Amino acid sequence: MTGLEHQPRLPVILSVDDDPAVSRAVARDLRRHYGGRYRIVRAESGPDALETVNELKLRGDTVAVFVADYRMPGMSGIEFLEEAMDIYPLARRVLLTAYADTHAAIDAINVVDLDHYLLKPWDPPEEKLYPVLDGLLESWRAQGDRAIPMTKVIGHRWNPRSWEVRQFLARNQHSFRSYMADEAKGKQLLDAAGLDGLQLPVVITEGGETLVQPTNTELADMLGLSTSPSLEMYDLAVIGGGPAGLAAAVYGASEGLKTVLIESTTTGGQAGRSSRIENYLGFPTGVSGAELTTAARRQAERFGAEVITTRKAEKLDIHGPARTIELDDGTSLGARAVILATGVDYRQLQVSGCWDDPNSPHNYIGRGVYYGASVADSSECAGEDVYIVGGANSAGQAAMFMAREAKSVTLLVRGPSLAASMSYYLIQQIESQHNIHVRTCTEVVEAIGQDDHLTGLVLQNRQTGERETVTASRMCCFIGATPRTDWLDGVVARDDHGFILTGPDLKDVVGWTLDRPPHHLETSVPGVFVAGDVRADSAKRVAAAVGEGSMAVMLVHRYLAES
Structure with a gap:
């Protein structure tokens, strides 16, 4: 046996189209861009493609993406994908359609959880094919058919921290497997780590390191996320990592401002918890909150923004033109301008056992x-x-x-x-x-x-x-929503429910010190702006939050030019 045979086989991109010319064209474009990293396989009918899929499974190959034509005799593209996803459930699914068949693609979203549909012709592929597949392949590599070893979380169903750890990893799109400590596999992993299951949760990293009851900061370090700012002074500090804060970080950094984003848990906010957002512009098949906000975080970092997670802003001090933010670990940083995008928490149900009531003998939060x-x-x-x-x-x-x-x-x-x-x-x-x-x-x-x-x-x-x-x-x-603004009491003007007042809403509020009126998203403190759900009378929609985050940066530029 040669050394080549010992090398792992490349993951597969499989295309199926009953038109031989189209089939060859798809395979040609795929090989040109992905041939060095993926094995391109094509078939000219649904049944032939299914036979190939079964052979790949038997040989231990993995499939990253299926690209199937909708109109095929005998077995449509949707019917093929429905059977293929039973064999490779983690492979991404793309449907090739003519313009007249887009209704079928919309139906396929619910039938086979379609990831994307492409209209024929897809020329030029550099604009219409490769960007789509690049995104799907990145998603597949991060979440899909990953080889073992994989991060393992051992917890208990009624252990609140076990739930929090799983949520933290999932919202950062880190692939893991979850085991219960009172089940056979969980007990086996705990025995191997020399633990008795009384200190849950336990996280075993891909490298084999055991973390017992890890903090969010330890989890962030495991994922390679930044947890401390590198500078003492920034042009712009964004507090909160939901859609509004992420948009502000992207636009601030891309326009040359030294930008830092500070998030107390994981980026994404409430939107990051959403299993599927289907009415956000530009995603006809929908997108999960974690996918959307993780992509936004990477975009902000690519432009040079610092994204700091697991650090909570606890105090905002105003001294003349300087704005100082004190963090929960005792450190502080300064900024010429601040955007508050702290978002909201879900309001707690005022029923015994369902809210943090010190007088209640029971607390079922995280336990059902x-x-x-x-x-x-x-x-x-x-x-x-x-x-x-x-x-x-x-x-x-x-x-x-x-x-x-x-x-x-x-x-x-x-x-x-x-x-x-x-x-x-x-x-x-x-x-x-x-x-x-x-x-x-x-x-x-x-x-x-x-x-x-x-x-x-x-x-x-x-x-x-x-x-x-x-x-x-x-x-x-x-x-409903409760704004995360208690830490700003006495600093910026808020309404009776704790939401932050801005712009025209400040007309009858005492405290504005400048001759000019406040900008539209500016708070009662000049140079401190707000965006997203935490603003009074906001739209409470992802698209609106993203728009306000980008608009706030425009107003920051205006404020800095005036200062």
């Missing part, structure tokens, strides 16, 4: 009660009856995501319908999903627990007052 999506992977709720409280888009997206594996998902909505708070496209998807049920005019009035975790809920009809007890071990709440 979750704020935001409760799973990093839909398989975590396989076979469960899941309850989701809330009627906005975030609740609907979570319902669709968890319905893939859950036995049932029940949306509990206080109002008479979803129409007032949820996008129409999402309502349609929910109505077509057989295992999602919507209960309107319903609220949770009691949480029932056993052994310190959630086991049931008492529901009440708000119209009739009738109560019902249901069995539940997982409830996710999306019930």
Whole structure:
């Protein structure tokens, strides 16, 4: 056997088109750009392609991307992808369509979880083919068919920190496998590490290092993320790493400002927890919140912005033109201008056991009660009856995501319908999903627990007052927003709910010291701006937050020019 035979085989990009000329053209363009890193395989019918896929699986090859033509006799591209994804579920899926067939591509999004559709012809490939596949291949390498070793997380279902660690890794798009400490594989891993399972969670890195009850900072170090600023003074400091903050970092750094972004946990904010955002401009097949915000973070870093994670801003001092930000580790940094994009937290349900009440004997948060999506992977709720409280888009997206594996998902909505708070496209998807049920005019009035975790809920009809007890071990709440602004008390003007006032809303607020009026996104402190959900009367949409983040940078330039 030669040395070449010992080398690992290249991952495969497989294309299938029944037109021989088109099939050769696709393969030619793929080889020209990807031939050195991937093995290009083509087929001219769905059945032939499936036979090839099975042969690849038997030989132990991996498939990174399927590119299938929609119109093929005998087996359409959608039918091929539906069968191929059972064999290679992590491969990315692309459908080739003519302009008249774009409706089929939209349908395929729900049928085969399509990643992208390409219109024929795709010339020039440098503009219409390669950028699409580059993004899909990067996503596949980060999350797809990765070779072992892989990061392993050993935890317990009712251990809140285990859930937080899985969320941290998932939101940073770090591939990992999760094991329960009370199951055979989890026990085996703990035994191998010389641990008894009393100190959970445990993270075993790809390199074999064991982290016991790791902090977010230790996890960030494992992922190679920055946790400390490198400079003492910046042109622009952005506080908060959601869509608004990431947009501000991208535009600030790309326009030559020395920019630092400070995020207390992981970049992405509430949007980063969204399983799928389908109404964001430029993503016809939708995009997960983690994918969108991770790409934005990389973009900001490519332009030279420093992105600091697991560091919380605790104080903002104003001394003349200087703005000083004190962090939770005792360090501080200065900036000529500041953009506040701290976002919001989900409001806690005021039911015993469901909020941080020091007088309550029970706390089920992280033990069956979750704020935001409760799973990093839909398989975590396989076979469960899941309850989701809330009627906005975030609740609907979570319902669709968890319905893939859950036995049932029940949306509990206080109002008479979803129409007032949820996008129409999402309502349609929910109505077509057989295992999602919507209960309107319903609220949770009691949480029932056993052994310190959630086991049931008492529901009440708000119209009739009738109560019902249901069995539940997982409830996710999306019930409004609380701004993260307590640390700014007495520094910037806020409304009665804690949201930050800006621009024209400051007209009757005492404290503005300059002759000029405040800029549109400027707070009561000159040179301190705000963007995104934390601003009073904001739109609470990803696109709006991104727009405000970029607009705030334009106003920062104007302020710095005036100073």
